[in-house]
Every structure is written in structure tokens, then in C-alpha cells.
Amino acid sequence: MTGLGILRRSRRLADRVARVLAGAGGDWVELLPRLYGWSDRATARAIERVSGEGQAIACGAGCSSCCHLAVPVSVPEAIALAEALENLEPERRDRITARVMAVGKRLAEQPGVNRFTEALPCGFLDEGVCSVYGVRPFACRGHHGQTRSGCEAIWQTGRWQGRSIMAVDWVAHAIAAGLQTTLQRRRLDGQLYELNGAVAAVLQPEPRDHWQRGDRLPLAPLTPDQIQGDRGAERSHNGPA
Numbered sequence: 615m616t617g618l619g620i621l622r623r624s625r626r627l628a629d630r631v632a633r634v635l636a637g638a639g640g641d642w643v644e645l646l647p648r649l650y651g652w653s654d655r656a657t658a659r660a661i662e663r664v665s666g667e668g669q670a671i672a673c674g675a676g677c678s679s680c681c682h683l684a685v686p687v688s689v690p691e692a693i694a695l696a697e698a699l700e701n702l703e704p705e706r707r708d709r710i711t712a713r714v715m716a717v718g719k720r721l722a723e724q725p726g727v728n729r730f731t732e733a734l735p736c737g738f739l740d741e742g743v744c745s746v747y748g749v750r751p752f753a754c755r756g757h758h759g760q761t762r763s764g765c766e767a768i769w770q771t772g773r774w775q776g777r778s779i780m781a782v783d784w785v786a787h788a789i790a791a792g793l794q795t796t797l798q799r800r801r802l803d804g805q806l807y808e809l810n811g812a813v814a815a816v817l818q819p820e821p822r823d824h825w826q827r828g829d830r831l832p833l834a835p836l837t838p839d840q841i842q843g844d845r846g847a848e849r850s851h852n853g854p855a
């Protein structure tokens with residue numbers, strides 16, 4: 615599939631998701647597992663297709679270079695992550711909470727920091743694995759590397775050189791875009807924020823109530839350039855998305 619073909623399919627899927635969600639009501643955080651299920655099933659089909667075409671997916675346990683990339687999240691995703699954090703075993707929960715807050719603060723103060731040369735991973739990365747894998751955000755679900763060595767080259771160069779498989783990755787991004795459109799139409803905070811800062815911001819009593827009555831997070835949303843960020847550099851290696 616060409617870059618233009620992917621873009622068109624991505625827009626069509628985002629529109630379809632927004633149309634389906636237009637009739638949905640209730641709690642958007644409760645709805646997330648359903649959307650993650652759509653994303654995972656469609657991603658699995660896309661992986662099967664590209665594997666049949668001879669393209670390999672290199673992702674696997676023990677590889678976490680991409681957990682140093684910028685991760686944009688919506689508010690319901692941040693709330694789901696915060697709730698998963700609360701459910702961890704206390705010692706692990708406290709350790710990860712402290713890290714998420716420290717990383718969020720650092721990235722808010724220094725948004726341009728090179729997270730590879732500074733060895734600054736996502737606060738949820740614990741002993742080499744994602745501690746909240748079941749509720750990892752769309753941005754994490756939609757990232758698939760072609761070669762492990764390409765992703766790990768970052769440790770030598772400080773610059774992301776991994777090649778993602780856009781014919782797979784667009785699915786999760788399209789569903790996330792459909793959700794974002796729906797939230798904005800409902801006049802909720804549908805902005806995207808840096809993951810660690812957003813989770814730190816929703817670690818407060820009753821975060822769902824605050825957000826669902828229209829409150830904004832007390833931090834700056836990511837700009838389009840920041841959302842492209844490392845992944846934009848990565849896409850430039852792959853041609854247009």
C-alpha cells in the first residue's frame with residue numbers, strides 16, 4: 615500500500631470511528647477497552663497481511679527502545695493509566711508513581727530534552743517491561759519496528775533511526791483520531807498531552823468527574839510538531855505516511 619493509500623484509509627477509518635462514537639454515551643474511560651480491542655484486532659490482521667508480503671515485525675519482550683519516544687495521550691487514556699497504576703502492588707505502584715511524576719515534570723520543564731542521551735524512558739517502563747501493558751495508549755499499540763538493530767541504533771547516535779511499518783501502524787492512530795474528534799465535538803478536553811505529565815495531572819481524586827464535566831488538564835497540550843516529534847523523524851525514513 616502506498617503512503618497516499620494509507621493516509622486515505624486512515625482518514626476513512628477515523629471518520630467511521632467518529633460516526634460510531636457519535637451515538638455512544640456514558641463513560642469514555644469505560645469505552646476504551648472496546649476501542650483498544652478494535653485496534654488490536656485490526657492491527658493483528660494488518661500484521662498478518664504484511665507478514666504474508668515478507669515484512670517482519672521485530673517487536674518482542676526485552677526490547678524497549680521505543681519507550682523513550684514521545685507518547686501523546688488523550689485524557690481518558692491518561693485516566694485509564696492512572697487507574698491501572700493505582701491497582702499495582704503498593705511497593706511497585708509507589709516506585710512507578712514517583713518515576714512518572716519525575717519524568718512528567720522533567721519533560722514539562724525541558725520538552726526538547728534528548729531522552730536517549732539522557733536515558734529518560736517512560737515512567738511506566740519497569741524492569742524492562744511495560745507495567746501497564748493492558749491499557750497502554752494507542753500510540754504504543756500502533757508502533758511496530760522492522761528491525762531490532764534499527765531501533766537500538768538510537769543508543770549509539772541519540773537519534774531515532776528505527777523503521778516502523780506504516781501499513782500496520784496507521785490503524786491505531788486512525789482509531790485514536792476518531793476518538794479525539796468525538797471528544798472535541800462533545801466539548802470535552804480532547805487535546806493530546808505528554809503521557810507522563812498527563813498521568814501525573816490526573817492523579818487526583820475523581821479524575822473522571824473533573825474531566826467529564828469539561829475541566830482541562832493543568833498543563834500545556836502537545837503541539838502538532840511535538841506530536842510528530844521523534845515519530846515524524848522516523849516516518850521521514852519511511853517516506854510519507
Ligand code: SF4
Pocket residue numbers: 680681682685736737738739740743744745746747750751754
Ligand atoms: S506506556 Fe508502556 S509501552 Fe507505552 S511508552 Fe510507556 S512503558 Fe512503553
